[in-house]
Amino acid sequence: MATQNLEAIAAAEKLSTYEWGFSSDIEQEFAPKGLSEDTVRFISAKKGEPAWMLDWRLKAYRLWLTMEAPDWAKLNVPPIDYQDAFYYAAPKAKPKLGSLDEVDPEILRTYEKLGIPIKEQKLLAGVVEDTDAMPQGRRIAVDAVFDSVSVATTFRAELERAGVIFRSISEAIKEYPDLVRKWLGKVVPQHDNYFATLNAAVFSDGTFVYIPEGVRCPMELSTYFRINAENTGQFERTLIIADKGSHVSYLEGCTAPQRDENQLHAAVVELVALDDAEIKYSTVQNWYPGDAEGKGGIYNFVTKRALCQGKNSKVSWTQVETGSAITWKYPSCVLAGENSVGEFYSVAVTTNRQQADTGSKMIHLGKNSRSTIVSKGISAGRSDNTYRGLVRVGPTAENVRNFTQCDSLLLGDQCGAHTVPYIEVGNPSAQIEHEATTSKISDDQLFYAMQRGLDAEAAVALIVNGFAREVLKQLPMEFAVEAQKLLGISLEGSVG
Amino acid sequence: MLNITNLHAETAGKAILKGITLAINPGEIHAIMGPNGAGKSTLAYTLGGRPGYEVTAGSATFDGADLLEMEPHERAAAGLFLGFQYPVEIPGVSNLQFLREALNAQRKQRGEEPLSGAEFIKIARAEATSLGLDHEMLKRPVNVGFSGGEKKRNEMVQMGIIAPKLAILDETDSGLDIDALKAVGHGINTIMRKPDKAVLLITHYQRLLDYVKPDFVHVLADGRIVRSGGAELAHELEREGYVGIDGVAA
Numbered sequence: 001m002a003t004q005n006l007e008a009i010a011a012a013e014k015l016s017t018y019e020w021g022f023s024s025d026i027e028q029e030f031a032p033k034g035l036s037e038d039t040v041r042f043i044s045a046k047k048g049e050p051a052w053m054l055d056w057r058l059k060a061y062r063l064w065l066t067m068e069a070p071d072w073a074k075l076n077v078p079p080i081d082y083q084d085a086f087y088y089a090a091p092k093a094k095p096k097l098g099s100l101d102e103v104d105p106e107i108l109r110t111y112e113k114l115g116i117p118i119k120e121q122k123l124l125a126g127v128v129e130d131t132d133a134m135p136q137g138r139r140i141a142v143d144a145v146f147d148s149v150s151v152a153t154t155f156r157a158e159l160e161r162a163g164v165i166f167r168s169i170s171e172a173i174k175e176y177p178d179l180v181r182k183w184l185g186k187v188v189p190q191h192d193n194y195f196a197t198l199n200a201a202v203f204s205d206g207t208f209v210y211i212p213e214g215v216r217c218p219m220e221l222s223t224y225f226r227i228n229a230e231n232t233g234q235f236e237r238t239l240i241i242a243d244k245g246s247h248v249s250y251l252e253g254c255t256a257p258q259r260d261e262n263q264l265h266a267a268v269v270e271l272v273a274l275d276d277a278e279i280k281y282s283t284v285q286n287w288y289p290g291d292a293e294g295k296g297g298i299y300n301f302v303t304k305r306a307l308c309q310g311k312n313s314k315v316s317w318t319q320v321e322t323g324s325a326i327t328w329k330y331p332s333c334v335l336a337g338e339n340s341v342g343e344f345y346s347v348a349v350t351t352n353r354q355q356a357d358t359g360s361k362m363i364h365l366g367k368n369s370r371s372t373i374v375s376k377g378i379s380a381g382r383s384d385n386t387y388r389g390l391v392r393v394g395p396t397a398e399n400v401r402n403f404t405q406c407d408s409l410l411l412g413d414q415c416g417a418h419t420v421p422y423i424e425v426g427n428p429s430a431q432i433e434h435e436a437t438t439s440k441i442s443d444d445q446l447f448y449a450m451q452r453g454l455d456a457e458a459a460v461a462l463i464v465n466g467f468a469r470e471v472l473k474q475l476p477m478e479f480a481v482e483a484q485k486l487l488g489i490s491l492e493g494s495v496g
Numbered sequence: 497m498l499n500i501t502n503l504h505a506e507t508a509g510k511a512i513l514k515g516i517t518l519a520i521n522p523g524e525i526h527a528i529m530g531p532n533g534a535g536k537s538t539l540a541y542t543l544g545g546r547p548g549y550e551v552t553a554g555s556a557t558f559d560g561a562d563l564l565e566m567e568p569h570e571r572a573a574a575g576l577f578l579g580f581q582y583p584v585e586i587p588g589v590s591n592l593q594f595l596r597e598a599l600n601a602q603r604k605q606r607g608e609e610p611l612s613g614a615e616f617i618k619i620a621r622a623e624a625t626s627l628g629l630d631h632e633m634l635k636r637p638v639n640v641g642f643s644g645g646e647k648k649r650n651e652m653v654q655m656g657i658i659a660p661k662l663a664i665l666d667e668t669d670s671g672l673d674i675d676a677l678k679a680v681g682h683g684i685n686t687i688m689r690k691p692d693k694a695v696l697l698i699t700h701y702q703r704l705l706d707y708v709k710p711d712f713v714h715v716l717a718d719g720r721i722v723r724s725g726g727a728e729l730a731h732e733l734e735r736e737g738y739v740g741i742d743g744v745a746a
Contacts (some may be wrong), residue, residue, distance in 0.1 A: 447546050448584040450568040452598035452654065453605070462597060466588030466637065
């Protein structure tokens with residue numbers, strides 16, 4: 001264990017060009033390497049799960065054995081040896097929730113380096129005082145996920161007063177089994193796709209949120225994911241249920257330390273919005289993208305889907321994706337309710353050898369349902385960036401409207417931008433619009449900005465932020481600033 | 497302030513500037529006139545440091561420092577402002593954001609403290625008012641959807657906010673109606689007509705010079721300054737055209 005960590009630290013120091021590529025010296029507890037029914041049983045037992053949960057996992061595992069990885073995306077994915085990875089890693093001696101000063105100082109230092117607005121030591125040391133002192137609008141409840149297990153939860157008391165349940169999913173399985181059983185796998189079924197099925201079998205932890213009827217969640221909910229163990233697949237599972245007339249904004253931010261070996265991340269996020277409910281789900285993703293030659297980096301194969309089940313329900317996805325070696329991700333909305341609304345706002349940046357195949361699916365089933373897709377792809381280096389989206393209108397869905405806009409920005413002449421829209425209209429009353437543009441940062445723009453005083457990298461960052469503005473302005477303030485910085489940092493070195 | 501000696505420059509492998517010598521002192525306004533293709537814009541771009549414009553011989557110093565060694569943003573921070581003939585659009589970036597970042601980047605290079613948002617907006621509004629640019633234009637994306645006149649007024653607002661030592665204005669008067677022309681002239685006079693500042697006005701026509709009286713007028717033809725004089729030279733050119741000037745091909 002100690003040797004492994006030392007090696008990791010040495011590797012991280014050696015490859016220090018990734019600004020947040022460091023690893024923490026924290027004792028890990030690993031599941032045996034490889035994937036089998038025993039692995040699934042180990043995870044379930046480790047988490048003290050009820051029998052129904054183990055059965056659900058095993059069913060998924062057996063399904064997964066019969067499935068094959070999808071190959072339709074415009075991605076070049078090296079073969080993955082699922083037996084050569086760990087499927088569970090937890091920091092030892094998980095601190096009891098609420099007693100936050102027991103959190104491993106090394107973990108707190110990691111968050112500090114990442115600049116996560118968790119109020120680091122300050123807030124973690126004195127949660128109660130800070131809770132009351134902070135202005136209403138600026139509060140963020142953080143369920144900090146370190147590798148696979150939540151180690152710190154803040155603001156719990158106030159959320160409970162509002163009736164909001166905000167738990168790690170492992171806790172929720174034990175504390176709210178009926179709610180979890182009712183909704184788990186209802187939006188993304190166990191058999192949905194290869195990676196979602198794998199997740200169903202081996203998900204390690206994640207977040208569960210329930211907003212009761214008529215409640216407006218009193219603060220932004222935020223979860224930070226970190227991958228910190230060598231060869232550890234990360235399989236997060238998130239389930240958010242917004243009951244009738246409720247409202248919640250959920251923020252997810254990700255950075256990962258530098259690694260030599262590729263790491264698989266196959267998360268599943270399920271959102272359910274009932275009548276008149278609204279969920280806003282925002283992501284800033286900055287996992288290690290691999291080095292300039294394409295060595296290392298995270299494989300991000302994620303299934304995110306929302307069910308707008310109720311009438312007048314609304315789900316809005318916003319994502320800023322700058323990290324990962326390979327991204328396969330299509331946050332989607334099933335618009336079942338009458339007058340339901342789905343939105344997808346995305347900025348995807350690829351540089352060096354990164355590959356991204358990302359977009360959205362809007363499945364219109366309800367009458368008068370509406371959707372908006374705004375996708376901004378930025379490609380640099382020798383990367384490939386694909387927008388892939390589906391807009392489908394069911395035969396009984398009257399008066400559906402969709403507007404899709406896909407813009408691509410190219411830096412340099414060795415990168416690729418691709419747009420692959422699928423439109424399937426089963427009802428003649430639908431109005432579907434699709435606009436797409438491709439542009440390059442022009443020499444005129446660069447020189448103009450530089451003549452006003454900006455150096456080349458600041459000029460590129462400014463122009464790129466302008467290009468992505470429509471999406472960035474959808475982010476809550478806390479993330480908008482971080483995301484703007486991230487775009488600039490991601491593209492450093494992209495102009496010669 | 498600016499000393500150009502025997503400057504030769506080429507772009508796309510073609511020699512454009514063929515030995516320009518020009519000295520501009522503080523407090524002076526110089527006008528460079530000349531026919532199309534004489535190298536007027538090339539001179540502006542070369543002094544601004546635009547990539548693709550290669551100096552092949554000669555020198556240029558700015559306040560004693562070697563201008564040609566500096567990156568474009570370093571020239572800006574040193575106090576050189578280039579007014580563009582075709583101001584460039586930057587979608588999604590507001591005028592205010594653009595100028596604040598630019599100005600603070602210059603201040604940082606000079607070792608000065610950055611301006612706060614409030615300080616900056618005060619300055620920006622004052623300049624916009626002075627130049628007759630609607631304050632709402634400051635919030636709009638840089639030059640996007642601006643008319644030709646608005647773009648040129650916007651260049652003047654930028655010049656006012658940045659407050660350079662030397663402004664090189666490349667055909668700032670082209671395509672302007674009389675009101676915009678007056679506004680641009682007013683901008684140049686109020687911002688730059690000062691003992692410690694200087695202007696190099698590049699223009700094809702004499703009409704801007706009705707509003708900004710130059711101290712010196714130079715005629716540029718085929719990459720060389722073929723004649724220099726006072727303000728009266730501009731009137732002569734307006735009357736008789738460039739053809740009569742030595743070195744200008746008929």
